[in-house]
Amino acid sequence: MRPALIVHGGAGSPPTEEHAERQAAVDRSLEAGWVRIGEGALEAVVATVRALEDEPALNAGIGACFNRDGFIELDAGVMEGTGLRAGAVGAVRDVRHPVELARALLEDGRHVLLVADGASAYARDHGVEMADPTLFETPRQRRNLERLLVEADTVGAVARDVEGHLAVAVSTGGVTGKLPGRLGDSPVPGAGFYAQDGAGAICGTGLGEAFLRLVLSHLAVVELMHGMAPDEVARGAIEHLEAKTGASGGVIVVGAEGEPAFAFNTPFMPVAMRVG
Numbered sequence: 001m002r003p004a005l006i007v008h009g010g011a012g013s014p015p016t017e018e019h020a021e022r023q024a025a026v027d028r029s030l031e032a033g034w035v036r037i038g039e040g041a042l043e044a045v046v047a048t049v050r051a052l053e054d055e056p057a058l059n060a061g062i063g064a065c066f067n068r069d070g071f072i073e074l075d076a077g078v079m080e081g082t083g084l085r086a087g088a089v090g091a092v093r094d095v096r097h098p099v100e101l102a103r104a105l106l107e108d109g110r111h112v113l114l115v116a117d118g119a120s121a122y123a124r125d126h127g128v129e130m131a132d133p134t135l136f137e138t139p140r141q142r143r144n145l146e147r148l149l150v151e152a153d154t155v156g157a158v159a160r161d162v163e164g165h166l167a168v169a170v171s172t173g174g175v176t177g178k179l180p181g182r183l184g185d186s187p188v189p190g191a192g193f194y195a196q197d198g199a200g201a202i203c204g205t206g207l208g209e210a211f212l213r214l215v216l217s218h219l220a221v222v223e224l225m226h227g228m229a230p231d232e233v234a235r236g237a238i239e240h241l242e243a244k245t246g247a248s249g250g251v252i253v254v255g256a257e258g259e260p261a262f263a264f265n266t267p268f269m270p271v272a273m274r275v276g
């Protein structure tokens with residue numbers, strides 16, 4: 001099977017002068033993940049999203065957006081398509097790499113989603129790296145909060161390895177000015193991400209409430225399972241998002257075979273991909 005990896009840095013409308021910087025961040029993260037593709041799809045997507053969480057130009061980890069009260073609450077999720085194992089975390093403030101914590105939950109297997117203090121306690125107890133919450137703060141996101149610019153630029157990666165196994169990882173600060181405790185689609189399997197070997201895997205970005213209401217990622221994987229091509233599914237998912245909710249966003253998709261695909265209805269979504 002030809003391996004594939006596709007990465008996005010969020011669907012949105014950032015100022016034009018930020019486009020090149022955001023695209024470069026996505027390109028760097030693709031390389032960080034691609035060198036791990038030989039270790040499997042899950043390793044590749046986690047390594048990619050870990051790198052994205054270190055890019056201050058993107059809304060995940062360092063560079064994540066602020067909530068209404070001026071705090072950063074981070075969400076992340078991972079899923080692998082062989083055993084349909086998933087792990088996700090929501091509203092964590094002091095975990096250095098939320099995607100690593102999501103991965104730890106996937107491996108643990110007892111629970112799919114942990115939030116807030118419980119998630120942080122799990123991280124501390126299991127040796128997941130912690131961080132001072134101020135580490136994630138950036139002047140760019142402070143300005144966005146002051147102007148209430150609705151920044152919503154989740155990051156994500158979807159991969160297929162040589163054995164045909166599929167995996168997806170996602171990480172986000174959510175949306176600027178969100179209410180404390182708000183979870184979007186990104187930590188919810190089926191809404192913001194999904195993976196099923198033999199069918200496909202997908203990661204979404206955009207208004208999380210809309211993805212949640214449509215359970216859009218699972219819907220897309222069902223279409224892949226029924227034989228639709230990844231580019232048709234990507235386009236169809238965004239058309240459905242717009243038609244049913246009026247929301248904007250984007251998706252990246254990898255099928256059981258062939259080239260990755262993506263679609264978005266926002267002015268900008270940085271994407272990078274590799275096929276082996």
Ligand code: ASP
Nearest residue numbers: 152153154184205206208
């Ligand atoms: N989907 C994310 C959320 O609603 C935001 C984004 O993808 O831009 O939390």
